[in-house]
Amino acid sequence: xxxxxxxxxxNVTVTGRxxxxxxxLAHGFGCDQHMWRLVVPALAERFRVVMFxxxxxxxxDPSAWDQERYSSLDGYADDVLTICAELDLTEVMFVGHxxxxxxxxxAAAGQPQRFxxxxxxxxxxxxxxxxxxxxxxGFTAADIDELLESLESNYLGWSGAMAPVIMGNPDRPExxxxxxxxxxxTDPDMAAVFARTTFLSDSRADLASVTVPTLVLECxxxxxxxxxxxxxxxxxxxxxxxxxxxATGHCPQLSAPEATARAILEFAxxxx
Amino acid sequence: MDEAQQAQxxxxxxxxxxxxxxxxxxxxxxxxxxGQIAKVNTTLLEWxxxxxxxxxxxxxxxxxxxxxGKLYHETHFAPLLAMQGQISGIALELxxxxxxxxPVLVTSVVKTGGDGQPLMIRTTLFDARDRRAYEKELLRAxxxxxxxxxxxxxxxxxxxxxRxxxxxxHQVAEVERAxxxxxxxxxxxxxxxxxxxxxxxxxxAAHYHPASVDEIGGDFYDLFxxxxxxxxxxxxxxxxxxxxxxxxTSMIRYTLRAAFLVDSAPIRALTTLNTAMYEHYTGEDxxxxxxxxxTLVPTGDGATVTLASGGHPPxxxxxxxxxxxxxxxxxxxxxxxxxxxFTPVTTLLRPGDTMLLYTDGLTEARTKAGPxxxxxxxxxxxxxxxxxxxxxxxxxxxxxxxxxxxxLDDDTALLALGIPAHGAGVTEGAASS
Numbered sequence: 001x002x003x004x005x006x007x008x009x010x011n012v013t014v015t016g017r018x019x020x021x022x023x024x025l026a027h028g029f030g031c032d033q034h035m036w037r038l039v040v041p042a043l044a045e046r047f048r049v050v051m052f053x054x055x056x057x058x059x060x061d062p063s064a065w066d067q068e069r070y071s072s073l074d075g076y077a078d079d080v081l082t083i084c085a086e087l088d089l090t091e092v093m094f095v096g097h098x099x100x101x102x103x104x105x106x107a108a109a110g111q112p113q114r115f116x117x118x119x120x121x122x123x124x125x126x127x128x129x130x131x132x133x134x135x136x137x138g139f140t141a142a143d144i145d146e147l148l149e150s151l152e153s154n155y156l157g158w159s160g161a162m163a164p165v166i167m168g169n170p171d172r173p174e175x176x177x178x179x180x181x182x183x184x185x186t187d188p189d190m191a192a193v194f195a196r197t198t199f200l201s202d203s204r205a206d207l208a209s210v211t212v213p214t215l216v217l218e219c220x221x222x223x224x225x226x227x228x229x230x231x232x233x234x235x236x237x238x239x240x241x242x243x244x245x246x247a248t249g250h251c252p253q254l255s256a257p258e259a260t261a262r263a264i265l266e267f268a269x270x271x272x
Numbered sequence: 273m274d275e276a277q278q279a280q281x282x283x284x285x286x287x288x289x290x291x292x293x294x295x296x297x298x299x300x301x302x303x304x305x306x307g308q309i310a311k312v313n314t315t316l317l318e319w320x321x322x323x324x325x326x327x328x329x330x331x332x333x334x335x336x337x338x339x340x341g342k343l344y345h346e347t348h349f350a351p352l353l354a355m356q357g358q359i360s361g362i363a364l365e366l367x368x369x370x371x372x373x374x375p376v377l378v379t380s381v382v383k384t385g386g387d388g389q390p391l392m393i394r395t396t397l398f399d400a401r402d403r404r405a406y407e408k409e410l411l412r413a414x415x416x417x418x419x420x421x422x423x424x425x426x427x428x429x430x431x432x433x434x435r436x437x438x439x440x441x442h443q444v445a446e447v448e449r450a451x452x453x454x455x456x457x458x459x460x461x462x463x464x465x466x467x468x469x470x471x472x473x474x475x476x477a478a479h480y481h482p483a484s485v486d487e488i489g490g491d492f493y494d495l496f497x498x499x500x501x502x503x504x505x506x507x508x509x510x511x512x513x514x515x516x517x518x519x520x521t522s523m524i525r526y527t528l529r530a531a532f533l534v535d536s537a538p539i540r541a542l543t544t545l546n547t548a549m550y551e552h553y554t555g556e557d558x559x560x561x562x563x564x565x566x567t568l569v570p571t572g573d574g575a576t577v578t579l580a581s582g583g584h585p586p587x588x589x590x591x592x593x594x595x596x597x598x599x600x601x602x603x604x605x606x607x608x609x610x611x612x613x614f615t616p617v618t619t620l621l622r623p624g625d626t627m628l629l630y631t632d633g634l635t636e637a638r639t640k641a642g643p644x645x646x647x648x649x650x651x652x653x654x655x656x657x658x659x660x661x662x663x664x665x666x667x668x669x670x671x672x673x674x675x676x677x678x679x680l681d682d683d684t685a686l687l688a689l690g691i692p693a694h695g696a697g698v699t700e701g702a703a704s705s
Binding site: 028029153181221249255 | 352
């Protein structure tokens with residue numbers, strides 16, 4: 001257990017081989033660190049696995065919310081660096097899903113000495129099409145508004161009355177876990193900010209800053225990060241490796257956990 | 273249940289599971305784990321306007337959703353279904369073949385095989401048009417309330433900012449006012465002699481009461497040597513207040529002093545002043561003043577006093593014998609007529625006699641009882657006081673002024689000149705303000 005502020009703020013959990021190299025797993029927009037649970041057993045045999053929830057997601061501390069800070073991916077990257085500093089993590093393999101792949105790029109650019117490698121799971125540096133450059137992200141700004149409507153219509157397990165109970169009992173996680181849909185339960189206002197930050201950001205220019213060994217892990221059928229986007233990321237990061245999983249959807253760690261874990265472990269074996 | 277009844281029930285009851293599935297009042301959808309549609313009921317096909325062949329084996333569940341719905345499906349719905357094995361009551365929108373939208377509530381369950389391995393997904397979809405319309409109304413009402421709250425908060429913040437600004441402005445004004453009062457006090461002092469001179473064989477005292485610390489008053493007095501043991505003095509009241517009155521007061525004081533040096537007769541001095549004012553202030557800017565001026569010439573053990581007055585209240589003589597009387601010296605307001613008229617009066621001050629000069633701030637002060645103080649009241653006050661020295665006179669009248677409180681609304685100047693009673697010796701002049 002950690003009693004330090006960031007550990008509480010971001011609900012940091014550590015598992016696996018404590019003397020092993022560090023795998024820092026960062027969830028994307030939508031749910032929380034539970035997204036990784038099907039790949040954690042395989043990774044834990046070799047790695048010290050560190051997971052966390054972004055502020056505004058999962059069981060993070062809602063009082064740490066700062067709309068301005070979390071309206072930019074830099075705010076999320078800052079939190080990643082704070083966690084690294086607090087746990088004194090070095091030689092980190094950063095595994096970021098979806099938008100977190102870009103958060104990892106920003107964090108590695110901020111403190112390159114901490115990071116050994118980068119695994120980008122279903123990444124996209126920009127979701128909105130860019131007519132000027134012919135870039136196809138797959139979406140229009142109006143589509144993102146529709147997503148915000150869906151967020152507003154579905155509170156999932158979140159309720160204003162229950163949130164303090166879940167958030168205020170970090171030592172009794174079963175309180176939260178028993179609630180249906182709680183993995184994806186977030187304050188709708190915070191979720192809307194995270195959604196806008198995720199889907200309206202353009203991080204294409206940051207890809208060139210990546211200098212560590214990088215694995216781009218894409219799905220063969222991904223409605224959110226279609227294959228041309230994976231190819232774009234692969235091409236923009238010199239020396240990166242592209243692996244296409246035979247998987248449908250945006251979350252291969254759930255739909256194809258064995259293949260996902262295997263690809264990460266293989267990459268880790270060669271990247272070091 | 274008899275046979276006829278049973279037959280009737282069978283006719284009505286759903287005896288075909290096939291029909292129950294196809295025409296259920298909700299949409300049914302069976303998909304593979306990757307979302308591919310394996311089976312769909314007629315109800316859903318009718319809602320969407322698709323042929324079965326369009327969907328089965330060709331589309332995924334997510335393909336039936338709006339683009340925003342697809343994003344939500346990928347980021348929330350599918351992960352939760354994978355983690356929990358079921359998910360219920362999720363609001364999504366279907367996109368029909370003709371592009372129209374149908375709000376639905378979606379529930380999905382993962383069907384597992386005997387070994388617990390997931391096999392496929394079963395989904396039911398309920399028409400949620402009415403419910404969604406209702407929710408949109410609720411949402412709109414909430415947003416409306418939130419906006420109203422935000423507007424009220426903004427208005428509150430604005431009011432607070434305005435209050436703070438007013439407070440700051442008030443503080444600046446306070447500082448300005450303090451500065452102004454300082455300037456007024458300094459200017460006021462400059463219009464009066466800093467201290468009365470020592471006069472051999474004469475007891476002199478003065479007092480000045482400003483009505484306001486913010487404005488320069490228009491009352492003045494002076495006492496000065498004319499040579500050969502003679503002394504000149506005057507006391508007066510300029511009409512008006514403020515900077516113009518102050519400038520005029522300054523001019524009057526130096527004009528009178530100069531005039532006395534040329535010709536020590538009080539009538540001459542007042543005439544000279546009248547000429548100067550009449551010529552200086554013309555037309556709209558009509559200015560005038562009242563003044564009483566006099567000379568004091570040592571005579572035996574007393575002094576001869578000659579007084580002239582221009583529209584000024586008469587001097588009060590407080591006799592050594594305990595009586596009080598006015599010294600009537602009549603004359604016209606100064607600065608109004610080309611040819612003013614002044615009637616001088618001469619009297620002899622004997623030891624123990626004191627003469628009080630004052631401005632009408634004293635006699636026109638409003639008493640606590642209501643009516644204004646008066647010359648009649650003052651002469652009674654003087655009679656009760658006499659015999660009295662100059663300083664004791666000023667001290668007593670100061671107390672009288674204080675007793676008026678708020679009723680004293682004009683500037684008031686006091687000058688007392690007296691011959692010390694035998695044995696009292698020569699006393700120093702004193703001014704206070």
